[in-house]
Amino acid sequence: MPLSELINLRQLLHQTPEIAGEESATAEKILSFFTNLKPDQSIQNLGGNGLAFVFKGENPGKRILFRAELDALPIQETGEPSYKSKTEGKAHLCGHDGHMTIICGLGEKLASQRPQHGEVVLLFQPSEETGEGAKRILDDPKFEQIKPDFAFALHNLPGFPLHQSVIRKGTFAAGSTGLTIALTGKTAHAAHPDAGINPAQVTARLIQTLPKLPEKLKNFALVTVIHAELGSLAFGTSAGRGSLSLTIRAFDQKDLDGLIEMIKTEASRIASAEKLGIEFSLVESFAVSKNDPNAAEIAEKCIEELGLEIVEKTEPFRWSEDFGLFSQSCPAYLFGLGSGENCPQLHEPTYDFPDELIETGIRIFEGIAREVNG
Structure with a gap:
């Protein structure tokens, strides 16, 4: 699928937001996208409306997981993109529409060339904004089928230059x-x-x-x-x-x-x-998001090889991310991608995810997947 079609997907998701616990139609759109990719395993209704898609290599190896979030916010959008939210009082003002699209793009890469060994799990988590989704995923008996050796996630960050990678050893977010x-x-x-x-x-x-x-x-x-x-x-x-x-x-x-x-x-x-x-x-x-040193080494090597600008935060972010709970269950790594110094802040009513980040996110995640799983 050309990048333009992924951008169309992102903008469709932006138009049809669903808040925490209500993400069934969003999950249907994601499921429809992955049906064409023929993953080796699909898990539905994971921790609620969650979804997981598994791409398996021919040889044994590590199982790694990449996570995106399904939910939007209960805030009225006041920006005026051509694909503005059609749902009164609800909007994707945190960029989860973009994060989902990045993982969909990664799914395309894995479908066209399976990993050589181990498994790559693409997880779409519900209820991130309320801090409930990760726990429901981890408590779901079906999670045992995809329990990873490493977990990775990114979050777009307004206020940082577009495409800049924001990294940190140890605690990333409070x-x-x-x-x-x-x-x-x-x-x-x-x-x-x-x-x-x-x-x-x-x-x-x-x-x-x-x-x-x-x-x-x-x-x-x-x-x-x-x-x-x-x-x-x-x-x-x-x-x-x-x-x-x-x-x-x-x-x-x-x-x-x-x-x-x-x-x-x-x-x-x-x-x-x-x-x-x-x-x-x-x-x-929300649990503390703590970056594992081994997972950090893998991810940061890939980011450096792509030639992206990197900034290392001296202090953790004061906001919280539900991905923190994954970092308590396995070695995990969360990093930021700059969405522009003039981009409205997350949760502001004029915020909109920059489509230019889709390809950057896919390249980083694919680099990590190829580094671990070939």
């Missing part, structure tokens, strides 16, 4: 999680607040105290207050319930896990002293 603290006291008349237990003072104290806890850690960590709620807009009532939501992030998985426990312990202590009930709920949990 781990993060959302945490909601629910406080339960006792509602009372606003004229007699002493007859109730109002969470207001505890909520205020938690807002002041919890963001300071990362100061106890040596490495980067951050607690951001993102939402607070107290009682209801009833002027005759002293609140009896409240909640506080935080985003917690760190560059080290142990720091992240430890910080969550520190927050729970401190919040419980403060709430208990005021006789408040307390409950915790975690949402949108």
Whole structure:
């Protein structure tokens, strides 16, 4: 398939976005594309709407996996490409349409020339944006059939020159999680607040105290207050319930896990002293994306051989990527591809994946596949 047809595919995917957990029609489009390529094995409904396609070599060898994401964002697109999203309030504003197209292009390369040994798995993951998809993939019994020796992924990066490869040893992107603290006291008349237990003072104290806890850690960590709620807009009532939501992030998985426990312990202590009930709920949990040195050596050798400009980040990115969970299950490598210094940032309503990156991404991934599997 000429590059122009891959660009058409990318733009079709852009027009028909589906958000996390709803990617069935997107999966159908990908399945239709791969049916013509006749992979040696196809797995559907993997961890939800996920798909995997396996291309096998004649001889035994390593099994490597390349991952793309199926889901779009629940944001209204305000840019005006000719292929603008046709779905109200939903758009591919993170470039997953481009990432999928790169993996489709890699599938074409593998279909026309199978690897010499081992297996190459092309994975299309659902629900990346909510941090749920990778876990569902890894927990699916069907994943055992494709469990890799190495896993690779890329992400386009606005703000970096077009085609520049952004690499990093060790942690590439932070781990993060959302945490909601629910406080339960006792509602009372606003004229007699002493007859109730109002969470207001505890909520205020938690807002002041919890963001300071990362100061106890040596490495980067951050607690951001993102939402607070107290009682209801009833002027005759002293609140009896409240909640506080935080985003917690760190560059080290142990720091992240430890910080969550520190927050729970401190919040419980403060709430208990005021006789408040307390409950915790975690949402949108992303593991730290940690690059394996052996996987890094393979990928970076291929990038260098292609003559692409390389920049090595001194510090990890503060945002999170669901690919991080794969790096806990096998040696993995995540890198960035610059999508232009003037490209709108990810998740902005005018963002659009640059089609010029499709060929670059295919060349890097094919180089990695040929390096490992011949």
